[in-house]
Amino acid sequence: MQNKIPVTVITGFLGSGKTTLLNRLLADGVKTAVVINEFGATPIDQDLLEEQDIPLTVLSGGCLCCQIKGALSPTLKNLWMAWNNAATKPFERIIIETSGVASPEPILDTLLREPWLSKSYRLQHVIATLAIPQALEQLHRFAEARAQIAWADQLLLTQADLAEAGQTADVYSQLQLLAPATPYQLVNWQIMNTADMLGTAVPSFRRLPTNQPSAEHDFRSVSLYLDHPPIWPKLQDILQDLLHRYAEELVRIKGVVYLPDQEQPLAIHAAGGHLYPSSSLPIRAADDRRSRLVFIIHADIEDFSVALMAAFDGAELKAIRLH
Numbered sequence: 001m002q003n004k005i006p007v008t009v010i011t012g013f014l015g016s017g018k019t020t021l022l023n024r025l026l027a028d029g030v031k032t033a034v035v036i037n038e039f040g041a042t043p044i045d046q047d048l049l050e051e052q053d054i055p056l057t058v059l060s061g062g063c064l065c066c067q068i069k070g071a072l073s074p075t076l077k078n079l080w081m082a083w084n085n086a087a088t089k090p091f092e093r094i095i096i097e098t099s100g101v102a103s104p105e106p107i108l109d110t111l112l113r114e115p116w117l118s119k120s121y122r123l124q125h126v127i128a129t130l131a132i133p134q135a136l137e138q139l140h141r142f143a144e145a146r147a148q149i150a151w152a153d154q155l156l157l158t159q160a161d162l163a164e165a166g167q168t169a170d171v172y173s174q175l176q177l178l179a180p181a182t183p184y185q186l187v188n189w190q191i192m193n194t195a196d197m198l199g200t201a202v203p204s205f206r207r208l209p210t211n212q213p214s215a216e217h218d219f220r221s222v223s224l225y226l227d228h229p230p231i232w233p234k235l236q237d238i239l240q241d242l243l244h245r246y247a248e249e250l251v252r253i254k255g256v257v258y259l260p261d262q263e264q265p266l267a268i269h270a271a272g273g274h275l276y277p278s279s280s281l282p283i284r285a286a287d288d289r290r291s292r293l294v295f296i297i298h299a300d301i302e303d304f305s306v307a308l309m310a311a312f313d314g315a316e317l318k319a320i321r322l323h
């Protein structure tokens with residue numbers, strides 16, 4: 001009997017640290033094939049990976065639990081064929097990073113129930129990230145966030161350093177109600193021991209998902225390309241203003257931005273109404289040096305897009321809407 005290839009699924013709401021976790025896991029040196037699902041049509045997360053020399057499949061422009069659910073099975077079959085045909089195995093495990101609005105259940109259903117996949121792969125861990133500052137609001141507002149918690153084998157609580165007094169304790173109480181049996185831990189990415197974390201994330205049994213089609217999400221995304229490198233304070237003002245005006249609706253901004261005076265691109269992140277400090281990314285050989293931003297909103301996309309384009313126009317930053 002052939003050995004099954006272990007699969008780790010990373011889930012967690014928009015902006016909760018899934019890509020950071022993926023980077024930490026990839027740093028442990030185990031040869032890994034990665035499947036990234038992004039809700040937005042313009043992929044960003046692949047640029048945020050520190051390790052680039054890996055088998056990487058990006059499934060973007062929809063969510064793996066609904067719109068592009070059918071893409072997972074052929075992707076995993078292709079990876080298995082590559083693995084099986086290679087004299088030197090190209091990877092020893094697969095990590096799937098789901099989109100921030102995905103419910104894990106249909107993804108687990110595909111992995112566990114499809115006979116061919118369940119013969120070749122073994123679902124090993126389902127890990128959910130949850131950002132403490134936004135956790136209570138997200139769990140209250142979004143069924144997707146609750147589903148992520150419910151299906152996780154282990155919860156990683158992130159951004160404790162940005163939490164207000166009492167927030168962490170409130171999140172613990174909420175988790176007692178929503179997922180009392182699920183182990184959780186506060187993470188500090190700098191000192192996190194991934195081997196320990198993966199060791200505790202293996203469940204002794206797992207509830208089988210139901211084979212129900214999941215309802216479409218009430219999230220929409222819009223992607224922008226910027227024609228010219230933007231002046232950072234100008235762009236920052238626009239993003240801050242949008243986050244303020246659409247405090248409820250604008251659930252996520254992410255992007256890769258090239259400034260006129262800097263070689264290295266900047267990674268841009270906002271979630272929960274908060275624009276995080278930007279960080280520099282390595283220069284990639286294939287860079288086209290075009291800045292791109294993805295906005296994910298929980299509201300009517302047309303109204304938001306009009307406001308978005310007007311904001312960029314008003315600041316004289318020429319932006320092209322892709323989707």
Ligand SMILES: [Zn+2]
Pocket residue numbers: 063064065066067101102103214217
């Ligand atoms: Zn979905």
